[in-house]
Amino acid sequence: MPGTKKEERSLTLVRDLVWRFYKALKGYKQTPSPQAAPGFRLRFDRIFGLRTGYEALDKLLARLLRRKTELLKVLDYPDIPLHTNASENDLRTLVTKRKISGGTMSRDGRVARDVVHGLMKTCQKLGLSFYHYLGDRLGIGNAGQPVPPLSAIILARA
Incomplete structure (x- = not known):
């Protein structure tokens, strides 16, 4: 929090x-x-190269200036989002579960949890039932069309 009027x-x-x-x-x-x-790159340099005398703000500006290439990717790739809200939303359920359960007991448990969570989110974004996908992969409850590999579905929609 700022301490002075300046x-x-x-x-x-x-x-x-x-x-x-x-x-x-x-x-x-x-x-x-x-x-x-x-022009955007120059404007970025002017804004984030400012030094105000407010130490905390100056540190933040310098840190953001060092990340210029990463933060201005949108100039080269206009289709990428300007924010990470979607990624943060994807992780929110995982973080909540980890807080409630206290995390995993082993590295293998963490990897398994992350893989299953990734598959669940991917199925959700593709409009597929995760349980139908999982059942198809495990060869149980296969009472319909087989589910193609997720990579094939993603490529088909791209």
Whole structure:
């Protein structure tokens, strides 16, 4: 939290600059223009290269500046999302379960849990029943069309 009026003003200014930049990037995603990319990179440098005298804010800005290439991938690949909300939502159920159960007892248990969770989320995103998929793979309850490999379904939809 800012402790002085100057720190508070710095925080407000940087927050405003960052949100304006984010809004401009959203516009870029809708109508990408390779000619505009260098301007975005320069603007990023100006914003995240700022030094305000507010130590915590300056550290954050410097850390984000070091991640410039990663954070501006959208300029080269406009189809990628600007945020990680989908990824974070995918992990939320796993984190909640881990907190409730106290985690796994072994590395093998953790790997098994992660694999099953990944398959469940993939089936969910593809609109497949995880239990139908699993039953098909295990050769039980196969009372219908066999489920093709998930990779084939993903490629077919791409």
